[in-house]
Amino acid sequence: xxxxxxxxxxxxAEVRREIDHWLAKFPSSGRRSAVIPALHAVQDANDxxxxxxxxxxxxxxxxxxxxxxxxxxxFYTMFDLKPVGRHKVNICTNIACxxxxxxxxxxxxxxxxxxxxxxxxxxxxITLKIxxxxxxxxxxxxxxxxxxxxxxxxxxxxxxxxxDKLE
Amino acid sequence: xxxxxDNATDxxxxxxDGVEIQARKGAMxxxxxxxxxxxxxxxxxxxxxxxxxxxRMCLVDVEKAPKPLPACATPVADGMKVRTRSERALKAxxxxxxxxxxxxxxxxxxxxxxxxxxxxxLAMGYGRxxxxxxxxxxxxxxENLGPLIAxxxxxxxxxxxxxxxxxxxxxxxxxxxxxxxEHMTISTYxxxxxSSEMSGNIIDLCPVGALTSKPFRFSARAWEMLSHPAVxxxxxxxxxxxxxxxxxxxxxxxxxxxxEINECWIADRDRFSxxxxxxxxxxxxxxxxxxxxxxxxxxxxxxxxxxxxxxxTVREHGPDALGALISPSATVEEMYLLGRLVRGLGxxxxxxxxxxxxxxxxxxxxPFPASGLPLADIDRLDTVLVxxxxxxxxxxxxxxxxxxxxxxxxxxxxxxxxxxxINYPVAGQYPTHPDDMVALLAAVAESLLEGDDAGFPDGxxxxxxxxxxxxxxxxLAAALAESDNPAILLGPMVEAHPRGAVLRSIAQIIxxxxxxxxxxxxxxxxxxxxxxxxxxxHREAGGGAVDRPxxxxxxxxxxxxxxxxxxxxxxxxxxxxAAAARAALEQADSVVVMTxxxxxxxxxxxxxxxxVGGFGETSGSFVSVEGRWQSFPGVAPPQGQGRxxxxxxxxxxxLLEVDGFDYHASDEITDEVRGLCGELQVQTExxxxxxxxxxxxxxxxxxxxxxxxxxxxxxxxxxxALQATPLAREPDVIIGPGLARELELxxxxxxxxxxxxxxxRAVVGIREGVAEGVVWMPSGSAAAAGLGPLIGPxxxxxx
Numbered sequence: 001x002x003x004x005x006x007x008x009x010x011x012x013a014e015v016r017r018e019i020d021h022w023l024a025k026f027p028s029s030g031r032r033s034a035v036i037p038a039l040h041a042v043q044d045a046n047d048x049x050x051x052x053x054x055x056x057x058x059x060x061x062x063x064x065x066x067x068x069x070x071x072x073x074x075f076y077t078m079f080d081l082k083p084v085g086r087h088k089v090n091i092c093t094n095i096a097c098x099x100x101x102x103x104x105x106x107x108x109x110x111x112x113x114x115x116x117x118x119x120x121x122x123x124x125x126i127t128l129k130i131x132x133x134x135x136x137x138x139x140x141x142x143x144x145x146x147x148x149x150x151x152x153x154x155x156x157x158x159x160x161x162x163x164d165k166l167e
Numbered sequence: 168x169x170x171x172x173d174n175a176t177d178x179x180x181x182x183x184d185g186v187e188i189q190a191r192k193g194a195m196x197x198x199x200x201x202x203x204x205x206x207x208x209x210x211x212x213x214x215x216x217x218x219x220x221x222x223r224m225c226l227v228d229v230e231k232a233p234k235p236l237p238a239c240a241t242p243v244a245d246g247m248k249v250r251t252r253s254e255r256a257l258k259a260x261x262x263x264x265x266x267x268x269x270x271x272x273x274x275x276x277x278x279x280x281x282x283x284x285x286x287x288x289l290a291m292g293y294g295r296x297x298x299x300x301x302x303x304x305x306x307x308x309x310e311n312l313g314p315l316i317a318x319x320x321x322x323x324x325x326x327x328x329x330x331x332x333x334x335x336x337x338x339x340x341x342x343x344x345x346x347x348x349e350h351m352t353i354s355t356y357x358x359x360x361x362s363s364e365m366s367g368n369i370i371d372l373c374p375v376g377a378l379t380s381k382p383f384r385f386s387a388r389a390w391e392m393l394s395h396p397a398v399x400x401x402x403x404x405x406x407x408x409x410x411x412x413x414x415x416x417x418x419x420x421x422x423x424x425x426x427e428i429n430e431c432w433i434a435d436r437d438r439f440s441x442x443x444x445x446x447x448x449x450x451x452x453x454x455x456x457x458x459x460x461x462x463x464x465x466x467x468x469x470x471x472x473x474x475x476x477x478x479x480t481v482r483e484h485g486p487d488a489l490g491a492l493i494s495p496s497a498t499v500e501e502m503y504l505l506g507r508l509v510r511g512l513g514x515x516x517x518x519x520x521x522x523x524x525x526x527x528x529x530x531x532x533x534p535f536p537a538s539g540l541p542l543a544d545i546d547r548l549d550t551v552l553v554x555x556x557x558x559x560x561x562x563x564x565x566x567x568x569x570x571x572x573x574x575x576x577x578x579x580x581x582x583x584x585x586x587x588x589i590n591y592p593v594a595g596q597y598p599t600h601p602d603d604m605v606a607l608l609a610a611v612a613e614s615l616l617e618g619d620d621a622g623f624p625d626g627x628x629x630x631x632x633x634x635x636x637x638x639x640x641x642x643l644a645a646a647l648a649e650s651d652n653p654a655i656l657l658g659p660m661v662e663a664h665p666r667g668a669v670l671r672s673i674a675q676i677i678x679x680x681x682x683x684x685x686x687x688x689x690x691x692x693x694x695x696x697x698x699x700x701x702x703x704x705h706r707e708a709g710g711g712a713v714d715r716p717x718x719x720x721x722x723x724x725x726x727x728x729x730x731x732x733x734x735x736x737x738x739x740x741x742x743x744x745a746a747a748a749r750a751a752l753e754q755a756d757s758v759v760v761m762t763x764x765x766x767x768x769x770x771x772x773x774x775x776x777x778x779v780g781g782f783g784e785t786s787g788s789f790v791s792v793e794g795r796w797q798s799f800p801g802v803a804p805p806q807g808q809g810r811x812x813x814x815x816x817x818x819x820x821x822l823l824e825v826d827g828f829d830y831h832a833s834d835e836i837t838d839e840v841r842g843l844c845g846e847l848q849v850q851t852e853x854x855x856x857x858x859x860x861x862x863x864x865x866x867x868x869x870x871x872x873x874x875x876x877x878x879x880x881x882x883x884x885x886x887x888a889l890q891a892t893p894l895a896r897e898p899d900v901i902i903g904p905g906l907a908r909e910l911e912l913x914x915x916x917x918x919x920x921x922x923x924x925x926x927x928r929a930v931v932g933i934r935e936g937v938a939e940g941v942v943w944m945p946s947g948s949a950a951a952a953g954l955g956p957l958i959g960p961x962x963x964x965x966x
Contacts, residue, residue: 065340066340067334067340067343067355070343070356071344071345074345074347075346075347
């Protein structure tokens with residue numbers, strides 16, 4: 001391990017405190033259980049995305065194989081592995097929302113923002129997350145999650161209103 | 168079946184396809200059916216790996232279960248009734264197969280795995296004739312996993328055997344399942360390739376053509392090759408191999424299952440070294456040097472000149488002016504014939520211990536050096552002291568077993584001049600200067616013997632008086648003493664150590680006191696065979712002592728002789744003191760070299776070059792470190808006019824009129840040596856010899872290093888793919904950060920390494936964990952060729 005990738009040089013004291021907080025919740029044999037909250041903490045402190053070095057730092061910090069951290073980070077869509085905009089918009093396209101017209105919501109957003117799914121607006125304001133699966137709000141479909149906040153029963157007008165409010 | 172078996176509590180009775188079978192309690196169904204030779208199709212299941220149950224191919228019909236269950240993840244239960252070929256089972260298996268083939272290309276004719284593919288076989292047995300899937304198939308970008316493993320990831324069916332192998336067996340989790348759902352790929356994510364020293368096993372494990380052998384790729388089909396057994400020519404574990412060959416060429420090497428040695432794995436070194444056979448510098452015809460020019464000649468001329476050289480030397484300078492060195496990886500038969508040839512000429516100088524630093528205990532040692540610890544027992548050790556070695560580099564299969572021991576809770580301590588990258592949690596690595604190794608081991612013995620005055624062997628207490636036991640010695644002693652099943656592994660650093668005899672001797676005392684077993688890990692594939700076949704100066708064939716021992720390998724080089732006969736080694740790379748070896752060979756009147764390769768050095772010092780067969784090109788036998796005799800056939804003819812070495816030696820014997828060289832086949836020789844050895848058992852005990860002193864007080868820096876992982880013999884040094892791996896491209900020299908600062912050297916910079924009169928330019932790496940005053944420099948690299956002793960004074964300066 002070179003000096004640059006040592007956890008203490010890549011993870012701020014605050015982030016480490018947050019990871020420690022989660023580590024304390026699991027028995028010492030289950031340190032890797034803290035990997036998801038740890039990645040969240042690291043991602044939040046790094047403009048919303050993870051880098052290889054940061055994932056390595058998390059792996060070394062909680063003592064799990066680096067490959068296993070990559071597996072987790074690539075599995076969950078809530079982790080981004082490339083730079084993202086200031087706001088993340090996740091439109092559910094799973095079956096319930098799809099039946100309720102999520103395709104139209106997606107095309108509306110794409111038109112409105114001038115970007116496709118998986119892209120970020122040139123002003124770095126909004127990233128449209130790619131192929132978001134069920135976000136567990138089927139009663140309110142179509143729905144989307146913007147920066148962690150749920151918005152249900154979407155219509156194009158409602159979407160415009162929400163998007164316009166994002167700085 | 169009403170008869171009760173004795174261990175009824177440990178087994179259950181189940182019925183599979185109408186047949187009652189006994190199964191181990193807690194076993195999975197597939198283990199029971201496999202043991203009963205009932206075939207259940209599978210991809211992800213492998214008995215040596217954890218259960219993933221993700222391919223679903225092994226679905227079987229279990230009575231009372233609402234749906235088919237995976238045999239690999241369903242534990243047996245008493246009275247369970249299973250049908251593997253019922254309509255429901257077959258339908259489930261057929262369905263799974265159809266899903267597996269959705270994304271798998273149906274182009275077996277252009278796939279390297281075609282003909283030996285588990286998916287292809289099972290699709291024949293369980294699939295439909297025609298695919299109903301007409302949509303687009305997914306395509307996966309290939310990743311470069313390095314020079315050994317070719318990828319075609321579109322073919323991957325996500326069984327994850329490779330992922331689990333690297334994690335669970337190789338201890339280097341480099342592959343993982345990245346992404347999810349349809350986007351999941353098996354990948355390293357960081358694209359740095361796979362660098363485990365056991366990585367090639369994932370080629371065998373891959374049930375499809377996703378991971379195949381890069382050096383072998385598209386060069387032959389499975390069904391056209393012949394397959395014959397072989398034994399690892401690189402280390403003393405004697406890993407069992409199978410050579411696949413076609414039209415007289417070795418095409419590839421795969422493991423042969425041998426649970427007691429290599430299980431079903433082999434190291435990359437054993438798998439890919441055959442490539443060296445086809446390097447550009449094979450010696451294909453006998454050659455003689457006349458007036459400084461090399462000429463190709465026929466065998467008769469070459470053998471005549473070789474015999475003349477040897478005969479003249481003996482006539483003019485006496486028989487003791489002749490010396491023979493043979494590779495510790497030569498066969499028993501070659502060693503035996505060479506030994507008899509040399510002795511038949513009246514000389515006593517023959518040795519295979521080319522990397523040994525200390526011979527002073529050779530008479531006292533058992534008939535042959537061996538491990539008192541069967542390899543299979545390593546898994547069950549609970550405390551191990553690995554003294555003077557890096558098993559991962561030296562004996563990958565032993566390292567694998569040590570790793571298994573740690574997974575069972577074993578604590579392993581390493582003492583070597585520098586710490587190594589070990590792929591399991593270690594109890595401790597203690598970088599120790601070679602000069603301090605004897606004192607440390609003595610202090611461990613002292614700690615163990617405390618309060619047991621009678622146990623102290625003669626003279627040890629007086630010697631230790633000067634060197635009080637430190638905390639480390641006490642710690643190691645306590646660890647061994649408290650263990651129920653301890654062992655001491657003496658690695659190649661002990662073999663190379665100028666005071667190796669004292670180390671071996673003290674290790675015995677420690678072993679006796681701590682009830683530990685001692686494994687002396689020997690050099691090459693056949694050092695034990697060398698002792699048994701009489702290829703050492705102090706033992707005749709059969710292991711008996713000779714009256715007047717001849718010169719050992721080191722002495723033969725330090726006290727230059729008039730003539731040398733060499734077989735299968737490059738002394739300027741392989742000898743303990745390469746500089747002395749080169750000088751001795753260059754001053755000699757005549758040097759006859761039997762070799763597979765036309766090395767650079769030998770072109771300068773040799774007078775006659777005789778081309779002999781290499782790995783797979785000669786029949787023969789090796790004796791492993793466990794004392795296991797393993798014979799193998801020659802499967803390919805040597806290239807060009809090359810001949811198996813035993814035949815060359817036979818003719819030389821005849822030409823030199825040495826009696827009894829009329830063998831027709833190599834197994835006649837094997838039988839003769841075995842007959843001489845009788846029923847020799849493995850012994851490790853050796854009597855205590857009082858050392859004169861414990862601590863050597865050296866001045867300045869000391870070079871330490873044994874052979875690099877892919878540098879230990881002429882064959883592996885020429886294996887192109889192995890040489891391109893990260894393990895082979897380590898820096899030539901490793902030093903600690905303190906020394907680097909002092910010498911103003913940066914990581915990756917070039918330095919001049921000087922031992923005595925010889926200097927070389929070498930790339931420097933800087934690592935933590937190198938003992939103070941140590942310059943770690945393995946042998947076998949281009950930089951180390953021709954340098955001085957493996958352990959000896961060195962200077963390092965900025966180049």
